[in-house]
Amino acid sequence: MQNFEPVIVAFCCHYCAYTAADMAGSKRLGYPPNVKIIRVPCSGKVDAIHMMKALEKGADGVYVAGCLDGDCHFKTGNIRAARHVEAVKKLLDEIGIEKERVEMFSMSAGMGEKFAEVASEFTERIRKLGPNPVKTSAFAQVRQAVG
Amino acid sequence: MITAERKPMEELTECMKPFGRILLVGCNECVTVCAAGGRKEVGLLSSALQMHFMKENKPFEVKELTLERQCDPEYVEELAPHINQVDAVLSMACGCGVQEIARRYKEKPVFPAVNTKFMGASESQGVWAERCAGCGDCVLGITGGVCPIARCSKQLFNGPCGGSTNGKCEIDSSVDCAWQLIWDRLKALGKVDLYEENIAAKDWRTGRGGGPRKIIREDLAS
Known part of the structure; x- marks a missing residue:
């Protein structure tokens, strides 16, 4: 546990969070390398299946970062994304996995600081939760070794 | 369409507990439209079941398949090459599909993953209501x-x-x-x-x- 470095998948909207990550880079703001960014055309495109598959394949935490309320380039994608995240939280709860492992965040393209802050806070949250129980089981380790 | 809703995970994990390898079968018709048992829901349930059993440290494999229609013998026949490789079948179709699989593959235990509800229409995105x-x-x-x-x-x-x-x-x-x-x-x-x-x-x-x-x-x- 001491050496635990969480693997975090961040689905970032092209129009806000992804650009905010760029902004964080331009401003030389550091954020944990644990966060692996996947650029999506809209946060609303991120389905429950994408989040679940990320967790099943070994991510310790997953978050979706979309536009601020009312700012979605496709009008309501961010609202739909938040609902998808809620659905995954409910499903995780049902199978006994901490629902805090998934989250929805909102930010604008100019919020480089917010991006770095969210990345750091979420990484810390997952660090405290510990490894995804799915990948720590002996069976899962055998499965991963076999490929 | 015939509408359905996924059963609670607790019920599903309980009935899948005795098995190590299952065939999870979706249907491309009504249950796809009402987002209960189409290809996407099969993927989601497969993921949830595997995560649950991995957490329990229990070997559990899911083969995913979605048929064009589970209520027609022609399509149910497509399960034949896979049926002997699994211990049980979990069907995400309505009750008609579950029964068609049970009728065709008599030796294989078949379980419903959804509760079939009613014949209904879509009132708005994500809302279905009984009509017939x-x-x-x-x-x-x-x-x-x-x-x-x-x-x-x-x-x-x-x-x-x-x-x-x-x-x-x-x-x-x-x-x-x-x-x-x-x-x-x-x-x-x-x-x-x-x-x-x-x-x-x-x-x-x-x-x-x-x-x-x-x-x-x-x-x-x-």
Whole structure:
């Protein structure tokens, strides 16, 4: 546990969070390398299946970062994304996995600081939760070794 | 369409516990449209089941397959090459699909992953409501296209009960009174005279009252 470095998948909207990550880079703001960014055309495109598959394949935490309320380039994608995240939280709860492992965040393209802050806070949250129980089981380790 | 909802995960994990390798079968028809058992839901449930059992440290493998239709033997036949490689089948189709698999593969345990609900229509994105009770003797032509059997809580003919208030049903203020809808529609059509017509007591033998039903089309049956 001491050496635990969480693997975090961040689905970032092209129009806000992804650009905010760029902004964080331009401003030389550091954020944990644990966060692996996947650029999506809209946060609303991120389905429950994408989040679940990320967790099943070994991510310790997953978050979706979309536009601020009312700012979605496709009008309501961010609202739909938040609902998808809620659905995954409910499903995780049902199978006994901490629902805090998934989250929805909102930010604008100019919020480089917010991006770095969210990345750091979420990484810390997952660090405290510990490894995804799915990948720590002996069976899962055998499965991963076999490929 | 036939609507359905996924069963609670607790029930599903409990019935899958004795098995190590299962076939999770979706259906491309009604349950895909009502987002209960299509390809996407198969992927999601497969993921959830595998995560649950990995957490429990129990070997559990899921093979995912989604058939064009689970209620037709031609499509159910497509499971034949896979059926001997699994301990059980978990079907995400309506009850018709589950039974078709059970009929074809007699030696294999088959479980339903969804609760089949009703024949309904989509009211808006993500909302489905009951529209047809399959009574076998349709009266929609005289009730302005609104079914008093499927949509009236008491399945009343010949007008509403005393519980109709401001167009809503007494069982729940979110439920429209079917007879209010019928009246409004007949008025819009200029056919209020139809409301005055007495509908005779219904012969329920055309519905479930006559036992399990069957349709035989002589021109098509082989």
